[in-house]
Amino acid sequence: MRCPFCAHDDSQVKDSRPTEDNSAIRRRRQCGGCGARFTTFERVQLREITVIKSDGTRQSFDRSKIEQSVSLACRKRSVDGEKIDRLVSGVQRQVETLGESEVSSLAIGEMVMEGLRQVDSVAYIRFASVYRDFSEASDFADFASTVRGVSAG
Numbered sequence: 521m522r523c524p525f526c527a528h529d530d531s532q533v534k535d536s537r538p539t540e541d542n543s544a545i546r547r548r549r550q551c552g553g554c555g556a557r558f559t560t561f562e563r564v565q566l567r568e569i570t571v572i573k574s575d576g577t578r579q580s581f582d583r584s585k586i587e588q589s590v591s592l593a594c595r596k597r598s599v600d601g602e603k604i605d606r607l608v609s610g611v612q613r614q615v616e617t618l619g620e621s622e623v624s625s626l627a628i629g630e631m632v633m634e635g636l637r638q639v640d641s642v643a644y645i646r647f648a649s650v651y652r653d654f655s656e657a658s659d660f661a662d663f664a665s666t667v668r669g670v671s672a673g
């Protein structure tokens with residue numbers, strides 16, 4: 521954690537304990553550069569993540585939007601709702617684990633693709649073709665050929 525006084529990149533945790541209501545961890549730190557002491561708080565952060573879309577617009581992270589696009593990709597495939605829910609939860613957890621307040625929709629798309637690939641290859645290709653916006657038929661054929669067990673047609 522960078523020192524707020526001298527911007528030194530390294531500080532040592534001297535003390536670490538939960539706040540009274542247990543909603544956060546308070547850490548006392550000491551700067552390795554100037555020796556100043558300061559406090560940081562570690563909290564669970566939900567729903568405060570901003571997604572930056574490829575056109576630069578921003579919107580707050582919305583789990584239901586991911587769920588929608590995954591469900592759409594899985595339409596008429598034998599993927600049960602529980603699997604979809606697990607996949608979406610996995611993506612949400614990954615996004616939260618990044619610890620960033622801003623995440624690109626591109627990064628989220630990659631996470632969804634990674635999850636879908638393990639669930640259903642057709643759903644994976646459907647999602648990827650929308651998400652990657654294949655402009656050339658050959659792009660799509662190249663991509664499809666990398667997916668096991670699915671013919672590019």
Ligand SMILES: [Zn+2]
Nearest residue numbers: 523526551554
């Ligand atoms: Zn310092």
